[in-house]
Amino acid sequence: MLVIGLMSGTSVDGIDAALVEISEQDEQKLNVKVVNFINTPYSKKMREKILECSDPVTGSVDKICRLNFELGELFAQAAKEAVELKNLNMQDVNLIGSHGQTIYHYVSDDFISTLQIGEASVIAERTQVTTVSNFRARDIAAGGQGAPLVPYVDYILFKSDDYNRVMQNIGGIGNFTYIPKKSKLEDIKGTDTGPGNMLIDGVVQILTNGEQSYDKDGKISEKGKISETLLADLMAHPFIKKEPPKTTGREVFGLKYAKEIINKGKSMKLDDEDIVATVTAFTAKSIVYAYLRFIGINIDQVIISGGGSYNPTLVSMIIYYAKKMIGEKVTVVVMEELGFSSDAKEAVAFAVLAYQTYKGRKNNVPQITGAKRFVTLGEVAPVDKNKNVDKTPF
Numbered sequence: 311m312l313v314i315g316l317m318s319g320t321s322v323d324g325i326d327a328a329l330v331e332i333s334e335q336d337e338q339k340l341n342v343k344v345v346n347f348i349n350t351p352y353s354k355k356m357r358e359k360i361l362e363c364s365d366p367v368t369g370s371v372d373k374i375c376r377l378n379f380e381l382g383e384l385f386a387q388a389a390k391e392a393v394e395l396k397n398l399n400m401q402d403v404n405l406i407g408s409h410g411q412t413i414y415h416y417v418s419d420d421f422i423s424t425l426q427i428g429e430a431s432v433i434a435e436r437t438q439v440t441t442v443s444n445f446r447a448r449d450i451a452a453g454g455q456g457a458p459l460v461p462y463v464d465y466i467l468f469k470s471d472d473y474n475r476v477m478q479n480i481g482g483i484g485n486f487t488y489i490p491k492k493s494k495l496e497d498i499k500g501t502d503t504g505p506g507n508m509l510i511d512g513v514v515q516i517l518t519n520g521e522q523s524y525d526k527d528g529k530i531s532e533k534g535k536i537s538e539t540l541l542a543d544l545m546a547h548p549f550i551k552k553e554p555p556k557t558t559g560r561e562v563f564g565l566k567y568a569k570e571i572i573n574k575g576k577s578m579k580l581d582d583e584d585i586v587a588t589v590t591a592f593t594a595k596s597i598v599y600a601y602l603r604f605i606g607i608n609i610d611q612v613i614i615s616g617g618g619s620y621n622p623t624l625v626s627m628i629i630y631y632a633k634k635m636i637g638e639k640v641t642v643v644v645m646e647e648l649g650f651s652s653d654a655k656e657a658v659a660f661a662v663l664a665y666q667t668y669k670g671r672k673n674n675v676p677q678i679t680g681a682k683r684f685v686t687l688g689e690v691a692p693v694d695k696n697k698n699v700d701k702t703p704f
């Protein structure tokens with residue numbers, strides 16, 4: 311069955327669309343072949359609009375209301391391009407899974423809510439393909455934090471008989487899935503680890519007055535020297551100390567925190583490169599620290615995906631901390647080394663989650679999100695056509 315996964319992450323850099331062919335042996339043994347993957351960057355104006363709507367000070371109901379429909383159009387466009395560039399027809403596609411754009415993720419001790427926008431009805435109408443969206447809400451309704459959701463897919467795609475694996479995604483936020491060898495779904499662990507690229511992007515953006523939006527190929531951090539004093543201060547952040555289930559986002563590691571770090575760095579007379587290097591080290595160390603605390607040292611392999619895998623300074627710092635804190639035996643590789651695109655993983659994941667929803671299966675991982683039970687995630691914008699839907703439960 312042909313499924314499209316659509317993802318736009320917390321980095322707000324653009325829309326990822328993956329066209330995948332899914333077949334199955336059983337519920338937990340899926341064969342997933344990536345037919346096409348495209349990334350459509352947001353225009354500068356669209357990125358600004360999304361960031362404006364994500365900030366309680368600058369966002370407003372009218373702007374968010376409009377943006378929900380505008381993003382629906384952009385997601386539909388991305389889905390169409392992923393199909394047309396392969397000379398296929400939208401009619402050949404059975405299903406779309408759309409994560410949407412996270413605008414706000416609110417987690418406090420007494421209330422949890424989250425908002426992903428990009429109207430699924432618009433996607434279904436423009437593409438004439440049944441579209442599953444709003445995956446996180448059901449997990450929250452069942453007592454969870456609605457994230458991370460990719461661990462379910464990591465388990466299905468990357469479980470191994472031979473290795474205790476950590477699947478580490480480094481998008482705007484970092485998050486891992488730990489899959490012990492020969493494990494059951496109930497045995498896996500996972501959590502958000504803290505900042506992924508978000509803080510690096512934030513400090514680079516501020517220090518270059520908006521000329522650069524990220525530390526391309528880690529060139530800035532490569533030149534800097536890590537301040538151990540500032541690093542220790544950053545590692546004392548309350549999110550890093552917290553026990554899982556825990557999730558985070560731009561609300562905690564956004565531009566406001568990046569500005570605070572720069573001010574601290576400047577007061578310590580650090581150069582710009584040193585500040586970027588220290589924030590990169592914070593990202594790497596908080597990731598490995600989460601393994602040590604929440605998994606222990608029984609790890610053979612760490613497989614890195616997401617945009618952070620393209621930052622060699624960040625990856626080499628993760629290797630350094632992993633060897634030091636977990637042990638010399640651990641190998642750290644980037645996803646591409648397994649023949650799988652680092653960029654495509656999350657979009658593929660939402661295609662797989664939508665597929666399982668379409669089959670009426672439960673697809674959250676309660677011990678990771680904190681939900682009280684297994685549930686079927688998502689809401690469906692159905693398309694009334696018989697030509698390509700085999701026994702749809704909707």
Ligand SMILES: Nc1ncnc2c1ncn2[C@@H]1O[C@H](COP(=O)(O)OP(=O)(O)OP(=O)(O)O)[C@@H](O)[C@H]1O
Nearest residue numbers: 319320321481482483507524526527616617620621
């Ligand atoms: N060549 C590169 N050098 C350094 N960093 C890079 C490079 N390419 C991508 N990145 C980083 O990756 C980020 C985008 O990552 P990705 O697309 O995985 O995030 P996302 O999907 O928005 O996040 P999330 O997983 O949090 O939802 C960019 O903002 C940038 O910081």
Ligand SMILES: CC(=O)N[C@H]1[C@@H]2OC[C@@H](O2)[C@@H](O)[C@@H]1O[C@H](C)C(=O)O
Nearest residue numbers: 320412415457458459460483485502
């Ligand atoms: C609320 C939200 O959008 N959370 C994202 C974010 O980006 C990474 C991390 O924080 C993860 O928890 C989640 O996304 C991935 C796709 C997930 O649910 O697994």
